[in-house]
Amino acid sequence: MPETLIFWGLSGLAILASALVIGQRNPMYSVLMLIASFGALAGLYIQLDAPFVAVAQIIIYAGAIMVLFLFVVMLLNAPQEDAAEWDRTHPLRQTGITRFGALLALLLVVQLTWALLQVNNVDVPVGAQGDPEALRSVRTLGRILFTDYVFAFEATSILILVAMVGAVVLARREGEG
Amino acid sequence: MIPLSHYLVVSAVLFAIGTAGVFLRRNLITILLSIEIMLNAVNLSFVAFGRQFGNLDGQIIVFFVMTVAAAEAAVGLAIVIGLYRHKESLNPDAFASLKW
Numbered sequence: 021m022p023e024t025l026i027f028w029g030l031s032g033l034a035i036l037a038s039a040l041v042i043g044q045r046n047p048m049y050s051v052l053m054l055i056a057s058f059g060a061l062a063g064l065y066i067q068l069d070a071p072f073v074a075v076a077q078i079i080i081y082a083g084a085i086m087v088l089f090l091f092v093v094m095l096l097n098a099p100q101e102d103a104a105e106w107d108r109t110h111p112l113r114q115t116g117i118t119r120f121g122a123l124l125a126l127l128l129v130v131q132l133t134w135a136l137l138q139v140n141n142v143d144v145p146v147g148a149q150g151d152p153e154a155l156r157s158v159r160t161l162g163r164i165l166f167t168d169y170v171f172a173f174e175a176t177s178i179l180i181l182v183a184m185v186g187a188v189v190l191a192r193r194e195g196e197g
Numbered sequence: 198m199i200p201l202s203h204y205l206v207v208s209a210v211l212f213a214i215g216t217a218g219v220f221l222r223r224n225l226i227t228i229l230l231s232i233e234i235m236l237n238a239v240n241l242s243f244v245a246f247g248r249q250f251g252n253l254d255g256q257i258i259v260f261f262v263m264t265v266a267a268a269e270a271a272v273g274l275a276i277v278i279g280l281y282r283h284k285e286s287l288n289p290d291a292f293a294s295l296k297w
Binding site for chain 2: 023024027031034035038039041042045047050051054057058061064065067068069070072073076077080081084085088089092093095096142143145146155160161164165169172176179180182183184186187188190191193
């Protein structure tokens with residue numbers, strides 16, 4: 021079953037890379053690991069018959085957002101977390117009430133796992149199953165985006181404009197212009 | 198065809214990793230990266246559910262989530278740069294002036 025093998029390989033890569041993002045102290049390596057994770061997720065999207073999302077994932081996330089992060093990490097000269105500080109403030113090293121909270125979180129995990137195991141019909145397809153070829157086509161996606169979702173699409177353009185103005189205002193040095 | 202539940206488990210694990218990152222790390226940039234992990238976990242759920250329901254709405258929502266993520270990253274990183282100029286630190290504990 022090559023399909024299953026590819027799924028496990030990609031999801032394992034995504035989870036491992038994401039764990040490494042939060043698993044070490046240098047933010048530069050964190051950003052690079054996150055790009056690897058996004059690449060694996062793009063593979064999963066292709067397996068889910070969503071080629072547009074997969075390409076957008078690579079271009080927008082790995083190409084634009086992560087480059088922005090990398091740029092800021094380099095601009096600020098990548099200050100690493102102080103190891104001593106990290107050890108002192110690490111939540112797992114606190115005592116008392118934090119341990120109690122961790123216990124409650126563990127209890128929540130057990131409860132959720134138990135509850136999810138009770139659901140056994142989640143894999144049955146539901147709703148009006150469209151033509152699988154139409155689901156894959158970017159043409160159909162674009163048509164829906166510019167008819168049913170045209171208001172949200174235009175609102176998105178306002179959002180990006182506001183974000184751009186906000187970023188310029190925030191990053192500007194005080195006292196200029 | 199991989200069943201839906203497999204994708205949901207992967208998505209849940211990724212979301213948990215992102216949440217853990219926000220709580221455990223002491224670096225503003227890594228915290229923003231953890232938020233991106235969480236957004237991607239949700240995107241995976243959306244696409245998997247979209248295929249399960251047999252329509253394209255899941256993929257369209259993912260498109261909007263990506264746009265919002267781009268806006269969030271731009272504003273968030275601008276704030277990080279501003280904060281670093283003030284205190285020469287990326288540790289969120291250094292910015293406690295409004296706390297009492």
